[in-house]
Amino acid sequence: MIVAQEKPLEEIRRIIEPYAQVLILGCGTCMTVCGAGGEREVSYLHNALRVAEARSGNGTHAFSEYTVKRQCDTEFLDTLVDRVADVDAILSLGCGIGVQALAERFADLPVLPGVNTSFMGMAKEQGVWDERCAACGDCRLAETAGICPITRCTKGILNGPCAGTKNGKCEANKDMDCAWVLIYQRLERLGQLERMRRYYPPRNFRTIARPKRIVSKARIDAGEDNA
C-alpha cells in the first residue's frame, strides 16, 4: 500500500490561495487505508479550512468535497466531470499518482497535492506505518530472509550491518530495528546463514532508471510497441 502524510495546513492554504472554488478530493484506496486522504480526512480538512477562513475574517474560498474510489485510474475520474465543472482547482488527497492522473484527465484545471506521498509500506499497529519496499526493481528478498535491506537499512547496504548498530537498533533512529540484525536472526532461524556470508556485488541501479514503464508480455507479443 502507498502511504502518505497530510501536508501542513499552512502549506495547503498557501497553494490554494489563488483559487476561489476548490474541490477537496479524497481517494478511496491507499489514502483511505493509510488514513491520509479518505473521506474522513477530506471532511476534516474541509472543516479545518473553513475554520481557518472563518477565523481569518476575510474568507474568500468556497470548498466542496468528494472522495473517489481510486484517483490513479482515469476511468474513475470520468465520473468527476460534473463535480469539477465549476471549480478553479482540485486539491487532491490522493498520492502523487492520483494528482498526476487528475492533471492528465483535466487538462485545464490546476491540480494541487494535499498530502506528501511517503512510501510503500504496511501498518505496524493502528496509526503506525512502516516502509517495506523501495520498488528497486531487483528484488533480492530471497537472499535476505524476506527482510529488505534496501528499505529497512538506512544505508541500503548489501553485505551486512555497518558498525553503527547499537542494541540491535539503527544508528539513524534508535527506535528502528537494524535490518541486518533482523536478517541475521531470521537467516539463522531458517538455517540459511550461508546467504549472509555470500558477497553481494554493487547494485544495478539501471533497474531504477526513471521513468519506468512495464508493458505486459501479452502486448509485446501482440506487436504493440512501447511508446
Add this chain to the structure above:
Amino acid sequence: MSLDMTEDRGSAWVRQARKPSPDHSLVPPCQAACPLHMDIREYVDLLAQGRTMEALHVIREGNPFPAICAYVCTHPCEDACRRGEVDKPVAIRALKRFAVDFGGDRVTRVEARTDQDDKIAVVGSGPAGLACAYYLRKLGYPVTVFEAHSQLGGMMRVGIPQYRLPRDVLDTEVHRLTQMGVEIRTSTRVVSLDLLCEMGYKAVFVTIGAHQSLRMGIEGEESPGVIDGATFLREVNLGLQPSLGESVAVVGGGNVAIDAARTAVRLAAKRVTVLYRRTRAEMPASPVEVQQAEEEGVNFEFLVAPTAVKRRNGLISVTSVRMELGEPDASGRRRPVPISGSEFQREYDALIAAIGQSPQTPEDFGLRVGKGSTIQVDPLTLTTNRAGVFAGGDAVTGPATVTEALATGRLAASRIDDYLHHRYPAVVSEGRDSPLGALLPETIEVIKKMSRSEPPTLPADARTKDFAQLELVYDWEVATNEARRCLRCGMGAEILFQDKCATCLTCVRVCPYHVPYVDASGTIQIPADQCQACGICVAECPARAIVLRKPHDRRHISEELDHVLRSAAETRSKPTIVGFCCQYGLYGTGALAGFWRGAKAGVWIVPVLCVAKVEPDHILRAFEAGAEGVFIAGCGEHCSRENTAQWVQQRVEKVRSTLEQIGLEPDRLQAFVSGDGNTDLVGELDRFSDRIGTLYLTSMILQEVGS
C-alpha cells in the same frame, strides 16, 4: 491498542471459525423473552440518559398497565439479559418501577374514541380481560367488562397481596379503563353467554381466571380450620380478617403458598410453616419471595406431604409423611416418593392448602374444556368452539403470570378485531423474532464489570406488621447507573457502506472488544451480536463507512450541535463556549450535572451519548460557527467503558495541532474527565472559561487596534 503483527494474533481473527451474526433485525434477548415484547433496550437506554418521561412513553407503548408490571412482573427479560453473562442482569423490573414512579405515570391519561359499531363483552376483569378491553377501546370498540366481584382486577385484586401490589397502583391503572370509556359491570356474574349475544354483543372474551383451589385429596380436608389458599387470599384482599390462630401450616411450594404464608404472618400468626413435598430447588415460587418470607420468619419444611387431617380440641392435627426424590417426572422435576414408616404428626391452629388452582367454567357457557378444566382454544386465534367467543388468561392456560395474561389480552383484542372485520388472522411476528446470540467468552472478558443495584426494601421487622408495600423505589442516581449497565444489545456498529469500505482494518484494530474480524473472503464483518456500540470504529473509520444504529449515530451529535449553535447565535452572549458532554453523565448519573450547572453564561452544552463518539469534525464545526472555546467532558470512572478518555485525548490532540496551524491557541480545546479523584471539575471549567474570555477580549482589542 498495539497490534504487533509479528504475533499470531492478527491472523487468529481471520482463522476464527465463528459464526457471524451481522443481522441487525435480531431482537435483544430481553425483548424476545418478554411476553409483551416490550422495547426494553430502548427505555432502559432512555433511563440511563435521564430521560425518564420518554422512557415511560416507550413503556406505555408496549404495556397497558406498566405500573402493575413494575411491581409484580416475574421479569423473564432479566433471566435472558446478556449482562447476566458478564456479571448480573440489569434490574429491568425495578427500573420500570422507577420510570413509572418518576415519569409521571399517575397523571398519564389514556384517551379513546368510539368509531366501531360492534359491542364486545369481556367476561372477567383480570389482567387478560383488562388488557383486552384496553386495546379494544383503542381500536374504537364499545366494550363492557363483567366482573363477578365488587372490584375490578381479578387475581390482581383478590390473589396478589397488597404488600406486593399496592391497591392505589391497581386502582390508578384500572381507573384508566373508565377514562377510556369502558363500561364496567362489577358484582355481575355472567351465567350464560347466550344472554350476552341476546344483549347485542358481537364478540365475547372469556377470561374468568383460575380461582378454584385444587384439593389435596386427603382425609379430613373438609375439617373446619382448613382453608384453601385462593379463598384465604381472596378473603383477606376483600377486607376480611380471617382468624387463623398462632400456628399456621401452608401446604404447597408455589407463589400462592408463599403469598398465603406471608399474609398469615401479617395477620399476626406467630408460627407459620410451609410444608413442601420437594426441596427448595424444585419450588416454583420466586426465590426472592421465598427468601423474603424467611426474613419475615416463615419456616420451611421440605420433603414433607400431609396425608391426613383431623380436628381435635380446636386444633388441626396433621399427619405427614416424609418424602425422598425419585426419578424425574413429566415436568422434569424429580418425583417425590413417600418414605414408608416416616409418618409424623403436628398440630396447628389452621392449615392453608395452596397446591394449585384451576378454572371453573360454568357448564352453561357451552365451552369445550380440557385438561385441568381449562378452556380449549386455538392458540393462534384464541377462538373457542363457539363462534364469536374467545378465551384467554389463566382460564385457558392454568395459573400463569400477569404479564403473560396482559399479552394474551392484547392478542385477543386484535383477534377479535380480525374476526369482526372478517380478516384472516394476521401472523404476528412478535415474540417469534430470533434473539441475538450469546456473547462470546472473549467479548465478555473485556466488558467492564458493573455491579447490580437492587432497590431498597423495608426491613423485615417493619413489614410484617401490616400490608405496606415492601419494595421501595430507586433514587435517581442509582436508577440511572443501573440503567447504564445495559449492553444495548444489537444497537451496535454496522458497515452500512460496503462500497466505501477500503478493508483498511482500522475497525479491527481499534475495537476495544475485538469484535470486527476479517472473514474468509477478506470482507470485514462486525457481528451485531458481539458489538458493544462504543462507536470508536465509527469515529475512526477513514472511509466513514461504518454507522451506529440510531440514536447513537453521528447524526445525533451533528443535530444536537446544530441546534446548540443556532441557539448560541441567537443569544449573542459572548464568548461562546461549546461543550460536548456525556448525556449519561449529564442528565443520567448526574456525574457532570454540577459541572454544567456551574458553567457561566455563553457555555453551551451538546449532550452526546458517550464522548467517544465525538469526532474531530464536530469540534471543528463548533469553532467554524464561532465558538471561542470547545471542551469535551466525559464520565471517567463512571463510564461504562474503559479507555474512553484515551480516544478523546487522541482526537483533541489532532484538532489542537490544526488549531495551532490556523493560528488559534491550542488550549481553546480542552478535555475534562469527571471522577478519577477529580473533585474540582467546576473550578476547572471556570478556569477554562476565564481563559477563553481572556483570549476573546485580547482578540477584540487587537481588532480595535488594527482598525
Add this chain to the structure above:
Amino acid sequence: MPDSSFEERLQSDKFLVTTEVGPPKGADVSEMVHHVDLLKDRVDAINVTDNQSSVMRYPSLGGCLYVKERGGEPIFQVTCRDRNRLALQADLLMAHSRGINNVLCLTGDCVDVGDHKEAKPVFDLDSVQLLNVLKTLESGVDMGGNELKGAPRFCAGASVHPEADIIEPQLIKFDKKVAAGAQFFQTQGIFDLASLRRFMQYASRLDVKILAGIIVMASARMARYMNANVPGIMVPQEIIDELATAEKGKGLQKGIEIAARFIQAIHEEDLCHGVHIMAVGNEGIVPEILERAGLVGVSP
C-alpha cells in the same frame, strides 16, 4: 613488494601505532598541518578522516596530500556516503597517483548524525564492495569492465567492531572484508580488553593485522554524549565513572591516563598487532599518550 612503508611494516612483527587527524571545517589547514608535523615521526601512519560523523569538512584526500607532503605516511579514509562509484574510483586513482596507497574502506555514518541532514545519502557501494573495487582497479579495469591506462596499487584496510552487542553479523562482515582483500583492520573504540581478547581469538586465524582502536575521552560528559550520539560507540559505565573522578578541567588528563593504560596493556599482553589512537580533536596529546604507554622509541 610493498606499496608503502606502512604496508612494509604491516608485514613485519612490529607493534604498530597509527593515529588520525581530522581535517578542518574551512580552508585554513594550519592546525591540521601542525598536528601532522607533530605526529608524522611518532607513529607508523596517520589516518585522515572523511567527513567524519557526516560533518562536512576539508577532504580526506586533501589531508592525505599534506601528510605525504610533510613526509608522513597517510591512510586515506574513504566512505561510501558521499560519492558514487564514479567519484570513488576517480579519487582512488588520484590517491595512487600522488603516492597515497593506504586506503581505509568504510561504509560511512548516516547523514542524519551530521550537519547536513537534508543531504542525499549515496551509499552506491558498501565497504565490502569498495574493498573489491580496490582489487578491480589493481587488476587494470574499472567497475564497468573498461581497461585502465595504468593500474593503481593499494594497501587496503577496513574497520571492525569487536564490541558490537550483537557480534555475529559483524564477524560475518569481517570475514567478507578479509575475503575482499583487507590487509589491516583498525577497530572501533575498544573499552573492554576482554571483548578484544575474544575477538582476537576469532581473528588471529586470518592473515590480517588488527589495530585496536583507542578513543581518548576528554570528560565524562563527552563519553555520555558519544554513547548517545555517536554510532556504534558504547563507553562502559566504569570508564565514565573513572572520568568523572577527575577534577574540573582535568578530564582530558584522566582520558590520557586511561588511553595509555589500555595501550600499555594491549602492548604488554601482545593482544593484537598494534593500536590506532583516535584523539578526536585533541591530536596534540598523542605523543604524551605514547610516552605514558611506554611506546616512545617503539615507533620510528
